[in-house]
Amino acid sequence: MILRYVVCAALLAGCAQSPIALRDMGSFDVGGREVTVSGKPVKEVVFTPGGVPAKVDLNGTYLVESMYVQYFLPAKPRGAVPLLMWHGGGLTGVTYETTPDGREGWLNWFVRQGWDVYNSDAVERGRAGWAMYPDIFKGEPLFLPKDEPFGRFRMKGSQFPVDSYDNFVRQIVPRWTTTDDAIIAAYTALVDKVCPCVILFHSQAGQFGFKVAQARPEKVRALIAVEPAGQGDPKQADRLKGIPTLFVYGDGIEQDARWPTIRRNGVAFGEAITKAGGKVDVVDLPKAGIRGNSHMLMMDRNNLEVAALIQRWLEQQGLYR
């Protein structure tokens, strides 16, 4: 194992210099539903200063709650199935791209290993767009002051590149707490379109990854729950018994006010899967000798070390050729 890791680290350094060869890359939108809105005015809109006014009737049918997916397909695929990356709350697929301090993120790294990667923006955020509220989305969006996530994401004294914290804040988008059903519906449509697959999900997407896998267990070959903040339905844990599942937790959890409970809930859900006959691995990174990780593991200075751990686990599941 040690030799293997050294080889991998050497490869990492080499890979960063070598070209990324793709047989294709592109994007699509998936899911959504039509909603009819009435009682709105007809507006005269000047879209551009000095432009030609246009009459816009705000009444009619809206197409809402679809999601955006971008894919990168390596020229020499080695993953047995595609790898889907689902981001956390208030964030988008940018989570997995270049880190806030300009290093390579998990998206590039897993593409370089030969995985077909589908990186997406969930309903409500980023390129998925959002719907008018309170007409269609219920409730109001939540905006976060720039310092707010710093504590909640356990960044102080961590491996997170704190000097580039502002670049992380620039990635944050407004969020609702009332759109979960729409998000799950669109993720399910995505799974129906591109799977069988592995789903790697982070934080808020804990509930989405597990719930969508419970809805489509035959489509999912493995689940990687990266610091999940939510779970699936514990009463349906048996629906996950055929899907190898990895939980990954970072450092500093015990010193935090909320994270011991969040972790306990996640591990309890994993135990329910195990009890139902499933195969669950829980990795607390500090216990595996990987120290200092914040909640944003995929951006931390040692992000590729964590990626390599996930890669090895996927290999052990026979999902890499």
Next chain:
Amino acid sequence: MILRYVVCAALLAGCAQSPIALRDMGSFDVGGREVTVSGKPVKEVVFTPGGVPAKVDLNGTYLVESMYVQYFLPAKPRGAVPLLMWHGGGLTGVTYETTPDGREGWLNWFVRQGWDVYNSDAVERGRAGWAMYPDIFKGEPLFLPKDEPFGRFRMKGSQFPVDSYDNFVRQIVPRWTTTDDAIIAAYTALVDKVCPCVILFHSQAGQFGFKVAQARPEKVRALIAVEPAGQGDPKQADRLKGIPTLFVYGDGIEQDARWPTIRRNGVAFGEAITKAGGKVDVVDLPKAGIRGNSHMLMMDRNNLEVAALIQRWLEQQGLYR
């Protein structure tokens, strides 16, 4: 010219099969400003159902009005400078990705030709995110019923893949008409970061492309205005005299209620640049034998024919090696 075009068409077909080799790809956020918000409540937020409540103080400093940029750098660059792609109103960088009916878009095509491409989401939309209103953004966002752009974008009877119209609607995001200054500030920060460059811009971005080039003429090697719906400052047309500029217009303009005026305004601005000593080419595609283009040229069935026309013009400017 005819022979050349035949070779190009043959290359196109071939290219779609060959791998895309990138020396790098990634993303960053750029620009933005800090705003202090006060008088808001401290909320208790349950981010995830069954999750652990967190106290969120909505007062404090917000980092707003940055923009998102994704880049693709070919292994064998042939463009003399990077090519920036700026989308139109209510849209994001997805404009230049895979077409709504699943064909290759301008992003892939220009990357395959060897251009370093920077494709972005302007302030307010997509992965750039948006700020609370009316506190920070003034006015309200505008949402479009699904049928609304169909007429305004001259799609009826056009080369637009109308059977996939819903996939185009899924790309649309809410828009403001009050955020132009913030958008221009962030685009200017982008130009300061990655240029000298060529800027290709569409529709609403007409004003952004021209105004940012007027602010940073020394940074811009060429401008490609694809059906611009706005212009720069005509009094400062001389600031663009050193920048070769191409206007491209599609078909069906004369039959439309608004587009003859929009085109006339654009061409008049081009004439002001010419009068100041600049070099401006205006291509009306039907007059060049390319028929049926809607406002969304980069998605039309003949999108790569239009891309090839732009590529030839760039070659003629000595910007391709």
